[in-house]
Amino acid sequence: MKAVKMYQFGGPEVLKYEDADMPVPGPDELLVKVSAASINPIDWKYRQGHIPNMKRTFPTIIGWDVSGVVVETGRLVTQFTKGDPIFARIETTESGAYAEYVVVRAAEAAYAPKSISLATAAAIPLAGMTAWAGLFEVGKLRAGMSLLIHGGSGGVGTFAVQLAKYAGAHVIATTSTTNIELVRSLGADEVIDYTKEDFSTKVHDLDFVFDTIAGDTQAKSWGLIKKDGMLVSTLGIDEKAAAANGVRGKHFMLQSNGARLQEMGGLVDAGHLKVIIDKEYPLSETAAAHAESEKGHTKGKIILTTGA
Ligand SMILES: NC(=O)c1ccc[n+]([C@@H]2O[C@H](COP(=O)([O-])OP(=O)(O)OC[C@H]3O[C@@H](n4cnc5c(N)ncnc54)[C@H](OP(=O)(O)O)[C@@H]3O)[C@@H](O)[C@H]2O)c1
Numbered sequence: 001m002k003a004v005k006m007y008q009f010g011g012p013e014v015l016k017y018e019d020a021d022m023p024v025p026g027p028d029e030l031l032v033k034v035s036a037a038s039i040n041p042i043d044w045k046y047r048q049g050h051i052p053n054m055k056r057t058f059p060t061i062i063g064w065d066v067s068g069v070v071v072e073t074g075r076l077v078t079q080f081t082k083g084d085p086i087f088a089r090i091e092t093t094e095s096g097a098y099a100e101y102v103v104v105r106a107a108e109a110a111y112a113p114k115s116i117s118l119a120t121a122a123a124i125p126l127a128g129m130t131a132w133a134g135l136f137e138v139g140k141l142r143a144g145m146s147l148l149i150h151g152g153s154g155g156v157g158t159f160a161v162q163l164a165k166y167a168g169a170h171v172i173a174t175t176s177t178t179n180i181e182l183v184r185s186l187g188a189d190e191v192i193d194y195t196k197e198d199f200s201t202k203v204h205d206l207d208f209v210f211d212t213i214a215g216d217t218q219a220k221s222w223g224l225i226k227k228d229g230m231l232v233s234t235l236g237i238d239e240k241a242a243a244a245n246g247v248r249g250k251h252f253m254l255q256s257n258g259a260r261l262q263e264m265g266g267l268v269d270a271g272h273l274k275v276i277i278d279k280e281y282p283l284s285e286t287a288a289a290h291a292e293s294e295k296g297h298t299k300g301k302i303i304l305t306t307g308a
Contacts (some may be wrong), residue, residue, distance in 0.1 A: 003058040003099035009049030012287035031072035036119035037097035038065040063097030067122035087113040089125035110262035123301035127155035135186040141274040143168025145207035153179035276300025
């Protein structure tokens with residue numbers, strides 16, 4: 001099979017499209033013929049050598065989001081059979097989703113939504129489940145709460161805006177000028193253009209801030225939250241700032257969950273969740289896709305397609 005291998009840390013040029021050995025599924029795993037993978041910022045943060053606790057042996061194949069068709073099942077797998085279209089956020093070892101075939105643990109997989117293309121489904125798992133986990137599992141968002149989402153046009157943000165609106169929150173989101181209409185169309189009640197306005201002068205008494213940006217954006221958010229409110233971040237929190245402002249702050253790391261993903265697929269098929277694809281690259285052009293994602297202005301998601 002063809003795959004994108006990494007032999008060292010570095011720029012996008014360390015990603016090499018070449019022949020690779022077929023991965024072999026274990027007893028509780030599926031072998032999947034990949035339709036698409038998607039790019040997440042963790043992909044290029046790892047490639048740059050910035051995730052030291054993620055130990056892998058070079059050459060390695062990265063990629064955590066996948067959609068495709070099951071071509072083989074391990075002997076303990078009962079839920080899926082050959083020919084099933086699935087999507088998953090995989091816990092890769094050395095053989096990730098930037099490949100024509102990948103091994104997926106059955107517990108991480110879900111049937112792909114029927115109302116979108118199989119390739120598009122690859123954009124959902126990591127970003128979509130992160131939005132879900134941050135809002136509802138870590139943050140306990142409830143109907144009627146006022147919520148500020150930083151980065152409403154990104155991979156996580158486009159799902160977060162829609163899920164929060166669906167849950168009945170009052171959704172305020174930040175983005176830049178070109179993405180205002182997109183974020184509004186996803187259901188945001190108010191959109192703040194961070195390139196023209198200082199959000200900290202526009203909102204106050206928030207129940208919840210969902211932060212996918214960090215830095216100054218997070219620093220300016222603490223004082224906007226009600227005393228019993230909270231800030232949930234995908235990127236780490238400043239605990240001193242949380243304590244100084246008398247609010248709760250939580251950082252979390254996404255855990256894969258096939259059942260949760262199945263629920264999200266259901267929301268897509270029911271018309272409650274749109275998947276925004278910014279750009280699509282063939283797998284052979286993964287380096288260019290990384291360079292694009294690293295600019296930090298992806299509108300929704302970037303996917304890598306195999307042509308299968
Ligand atoms: N902890 C976890 O488990 C976990 C899971 C997923 C992601 N993450 C992290 O969460 C972060 C977001 O992930 P992602 O996939 O959503 O990234 P992404 O898709 O690359 O985010 C890009 C978006 O950020 C927006 N943006 C950039 N600067 C902004 C600012 N100052 N204010 C508001 N919006 C701004 C951009 O909008 P404009 O183009 O309009 O500027 C763009 O649409 C990443 O750092 C990622 O590593 C963590």
